[in-house]
Amino acid sequence: MNHTTQSKQAPYWNPYLAGLLLGATLLASFLVLGAGLGASGGIARVGAFVEACAAPAHVANSEYFGGWGSKPLTYYLVLMLAGTFLGGLFSALLANRINVTLERGASCSRGRRAVMALAGGVVAGFASRLAQGCTSGQALSGGALLLTGSLVFMICVFAGGYAAAWFVRRQWHD
Amino acid sequence: MIETYFGSDALDSGKALLAALVIGFLFGFSLERAGFSSSRKLAGIFYFTDMTVLKVMFTALITAMIGLSYCMALGWIRPESLFLMDTIYGAQIVGGLLFGLGFAMGGWCPGTAAAGLAAGKMDALLFLGGAAGGSILFNELFAVIKPVYTCGASGVVHIYDSIGISKPLFALLFTLAAVGCFWGAEYIELRRGKGGGLWNSPFLKAFSLALIVAAVGLLVIPAEAVSPTLPCASSLPADESAMLQRLQEGEDHIEPEDLADRLLAGDSSLALIDIRTPGEFAAFHIRTAVNVAMADLPAYMASHAANKTAVLYSNGMTHPAQARDALDRMGYSNVYLLTDGLDGFMQRCLKPVSLRGEPVPEPLKLKIQSWRSFFLETAKPDSEPPPQSGPAPAGNIRLPGLVETAWLADNLGRNGIHVIDTRSQPEYNSGHIPGSFCLNPESVRGNSGGLPSMLLPADMLARVFALMGMNANDTVILVYGDKVQDATLIAMALERIGHSHYAVLNGGFSKWTAEKRAVDTILPSKPASSLVAKAGSDTFTVDADTVLRHQKNKTAAILDVRPADFFSGVKSDEARAGHIPGAINRPYTEDVVKADTGVTLKPAADLQAAYAKLFPSKDAPIIVHCRTGHQASQTFFVLKHLLGYTNILYYDAGWTEWAAHPELPVAK
Numbered sequence: 078m079n080h081t082t083q084s085k086q087a088p089y090w091n092p093y094l095a096g097l098l099l100g101a102t103l104l105a106s107f108l109v110l111g112a113g114l115g116a117s118g119g120i121a122r123v124g125a126f127v128e129a130c131a132a133p134a135h136v137a138n139s140e141y142f143g144g145w146g147s148k149p150l151t152y153y154l155v156l157m158l159a160g161t162f163l164g165g166l167f168s169a170l171l172a173n174r175i176n177v178t179l180e181r182g183a184s185c186s187r188g189r190r191a192v193m194a195l196a197g198g199v200v201a202g203f204a205s206r207l208a209q210g211c212t213s214g215q216a217l218s219g220g221a222l223l224l225t226g227s228l229v230f231m232i233c234v235f236a237g238g239y240a241a242a243w244f245v246r247r248q249w250h251d
Numbered sequence: 252m253i254e255t256y257f258g259s260d261a262l263d264s265g266k267a268l269l270a271a272l273v274i275g276f277l278f279g280f281s282l283e284r285a286g287f288s289s290s291r292k293l294a295g296i297f298y299f300t301d302m303t304v305l306k307v308m309f310t311a312l313i314t315a316m317i318g319l320s321y322c323m324a325l326g327w328i329r330p331e332s333l334f335l336m337d338t339i340y341g342a343q344i345v346g347g348l349l350f351g352l353g354f355a356m357g358g359w360c361p362g363t364a365a366a367g368l369a370a371g372k373m374d375a376l377l378f379l380g381g382a383a384g385g386s387i388l389f390n391e392l393f394a395v396i397k398p399v400y401t402c403g404a405s406g407v408v409h410i411y412d413s414i415g416i417s418k419p420l421f422a423l424l425f426t427l428a429a430v431g432c433f434w435g436a437e438y439i440e441l442r443r444g445k446g447g448g449l450w451n452s453p454f455l456k457a458f459s460l461a462l463i464v465a466a467v468g469l470l471v472i473p474a475e476a477v478s479p480t481l482p483c484a485s486s487l488p489a490d491e492s493a494m495l496q497r498l499q500e501g502e503d504h505i506e507p508e509d510l511a512d513r514l515l516a517g518d519s520s521l522a523l524i525d526i527r528t529p530g531e532f533a534a535f536h537i538r539t540a541v542n543v544a545m546a547d548l549p550a551y552m553a554s555h556a557a558n559k560t561a562v563l564y565s566n567g568m569t570h571p572a573q574a575r576d577a578l579d580r581m582g583y584s585n586v587y588l589l590t591d592g593l594d595g596f597m598q599r600c601l602k603p604v605s606l607r608g609e610p611v612p613e614p615l616k617l618k619i620q621s622w623r624s625f626f627l628e629t630a631k632p633d634s635e636p637p638p639q640s641g642p643a644p645a646g647n648i649r650l651p652g653l654v655e656t657a658w659l660a661d662n663l664g665r666n667g668i669h670v671i672d673t674r675s676q677p678e679y680n681s682g683h684i685p686g687s688f689c690l691n692p693e694s695v696r697g698n699s700g701g702l703p704s705m706l707l708p709a710d711m712l713a714r715v716f717a718l719m720g721m722n723a724n725d726t727v728i729l730v731y732g733d734k735v736q737d738a739t740l741i742a743m744a745l746e747r748i749g750h751s752h753y754a755v756l757n758g759g760f761s762k763w764t765a766e767k768r769a770v771d772t773i774l775p776s777k778p779a780s781s782l783v784a785k786a787g788s789d790t791f792t793v794d795a796d797t798v799l800r801h802q803k804n805k806t807a808a809i810l811d812v813r814p815a816d817f818f819s820g821v822k823s824d825e826a827r828a829g830h831i832p833g834a835i836n837r838p839y840t841e842d843v844v845k846a847d848t849g850v851t852l853k854p855a856a857d858l859q860a861a862y863a864k865l866f867p868s869k870d871a872p873i874i875v876h877c878r879t880g881h882q883a884s885q886t887f888f889v890l891k892h893l894l895g896y897t898n899i900l901y902y903d904a905g906w907t908e909w910a911a912h913p914e915l916p917v918a919k
């Protein structure tokens with residue numbers, strides 16, 4: 078092992094301090110944008126853009142995506158998603174944490190984990206459209222605004238997660 | 252007071268997009284710092300092996316909650332400036348359960364996956380791709396899933412209202428619960444031998460204390476300061492329940508089709524209010540709408556729409572709904588929302604039949620056609636945005652000149668169209684062209700150097716027009732009642748300040764009403780502009796000395812437009828009777844005709860024929876005058892702007908001055 082190039086990864090932050098920074102970011106988002114953080118909205122708009130490239134007339138006339146107009150990417154949540162990637166990249170570079178890998182338990186096959194990640198994405202993507210937000214847009218942002226529906230969503234996310242966890246536990250087994 | 256991009260309806264502006272990018276950057280940075288670029292770490296929450304998700308998420312939530320509560324309590328930000336998501340129980344319960352399933356399966360949620368991808372995690376890429384695919388799936392299945400999507404929709408509901416305690420008390424309980432969770436999470440990790448290094452640590456004790464003290468502070472400071480811009484009448488619970496009752500019954504909505512029909516019919520009981528940004532309003536708005544900022548709504552309601560059916564709209568429905576509720580609490584029960592906002596109006600009323608997915612019944616087709624022609628006719632083709640400002644809408648008309656009522660109807664409400672009604676104030680007050688400003692012709696005249704009824708100096712005139720919000724690029728439309736010269740006298744004022752973008756409404760207000768076009772009684776409001784006169788514009792006004800010189804040298808024709816009896820000296824209401832020697836008489840009344848729909852100028856061809864006999868050359872100088880300059884303004888307009896005479900001079904002081912100076916020659 079070449080120790081000069083493979084230097085050690087920096088440790089994660091104290092979770093409460095990371096939480097404080099995240100909370101301050103959310104507060105800034107409220108005060109500047111007037112809206113909280115969000116991620117699934119940006120992803121969905123990328124989805125709308127991709128689908129519109131394949132079938133523009135169909136998307137323009139569809140009831141849900143059609144409402145986003147002909148330029149679904151010109152939207153603050155798309156920029157926020159791009160920022161999230163860049164901020165994550167900056168932090169990962171700083172911590173020397175970039176490592177191209179498919180994260181899984183040692184006894185889980187790559188294929189199984191890949192299918193799980195993809196299927197989980199489909200379900201979460203669908204669910205976030207249904208609930209009009211995800212962990213960031215509804216649970217975190219709506220929770221900080223003390224909105225009933227957002228807190229109900231957060232409780233249901235954990236309920237659904239814990240109920241499903243046992244069935245999908247083996248992907249993390251070493 | 253902080254105004255957010257959402258609050259000013261500018262969330263799609265370039266600055267807001269840049270701000271979102273920066274905030275996203277901090278978001279992604281925080282997530283990665285916390286270790287959320289690892290799906291294994293994230294999934295740990297579901298197996299009690301790693302409680303970081305709980306610690307970070309609750310810390311962030313409590314921090315933002317307390318911070319925002321202070322900002323609101325101190326009156327730094329109004330709730331109206333925040334995007335508050337609706338509570339939709341069915342969608343959020345089913346969506347939450349499904350989302351939890353996806354989270355546990357994928358090991359990611361959308362935001363963390365973006366950070367995970369940045370750290371090189373290929374499972375994050377798959378998750379993101381899947382989430383985009385899941386969104387597309389949702390779009391495809393929308394018709395099927397729609398009942399769930401809207402199931403239990405309850406509007407904006409706060410948890411403290413749902414359980415019936417005060418907001419600061421709930422915030423404190425929530426904070427205590429979070430602190431309890433932090434200690435529990437540390438204990439779980441301690442027992443499992445994974446992490447848990449902070450159990451009972453000085454850090455955790457101090458951190459817990461800080462959060463609790465901050466939350467207690469919310470109980471101590473006074474309750475939410477009422478926004479200074481929306482002074483709230485004390486709202487009784489009975490009012491609230493009556494309002495909620497109306498909300499439930501949908502009585503606070505007006506459907507786009509109803510609105511379109513009523514506007515088309517010229518219903519003057521409606522006050523349509525666009526609460527979007529002036530930029531958006533300028534780009535497009537529903538015809539007859541006025542642009543009022545949310546903060547100005549109470550004042551506008553009081554002054555303009557107290558006795559009308561006020562209809563609020565924005566692009567969507569959140570802002571109008573919040574504004575409507577605020578106005579309702581202030582006692583305005585006459586405020587309605589446009590169902591589905593401007594977007595809905597475009598979709599339901601103005602979307603061409605050819606683009607509609609569903610079959611359109613024949614009667615609706617006809618309606619859509621008439622709506623489109625009423626609301627869109629003059630808009631440019633879809634590919635071209637409507638003009639933002641300036642005289643562009645003038646397009647096919649010649650300025651200065653005449654415009655037809657149909658043209659004005661099509662262009663009314665567009666940015667850059669400034670309509671001036673020259674009728675008397677009582678007439679104006681009892682009904683006028685929507686958005687038109689009242690200006691008495693006498694307000695452009697005054698005593699100058701002892702001469703009564705002289706057109707005011709250019710700088711004063713510019714101020715008069717600036718105060719009514721007229722801009723240098725505006726196309727001014729002058730509306731008369733039964734005297735064309737009222738409009739043309741204002742036109743002389745415009746000439747003097749060098750504003751040539753104007754036209755007289757052919758047929759005036761009588762023709763407008765005879766054609767049953769829209770009329771209302773709203774006083775329009777526009778901020779005063781910084782209009783200034785263009786120096787040296789007035790090259791046409793001449794004084795007595797100049798007239799006398801031309802008269803002696805016969806270098807200009809003199810056209811006296813007073814009635815024939817005054818010209819001949821049979822009648823007189825001045826110091827001396829008669830006229831300037833050598834002057835030609837063509838009474839201004841010869842140029843107008845009284846039609847069924849009111850007074851209009853005669854057809855240009857008739858005028859052309861008549862004047863060609865008097866003045867064959869269109870380039871020879873002609874001095875027009877009457878007694879005070881009022882009637883002569885009409886002839887000036889006819890000769891110069893309708894018939895194309897190039898050298899028309901205006902002896903403003905007219906017979907009033909001439910007759911009063913015994914040294915000046917008079918003929919009878």
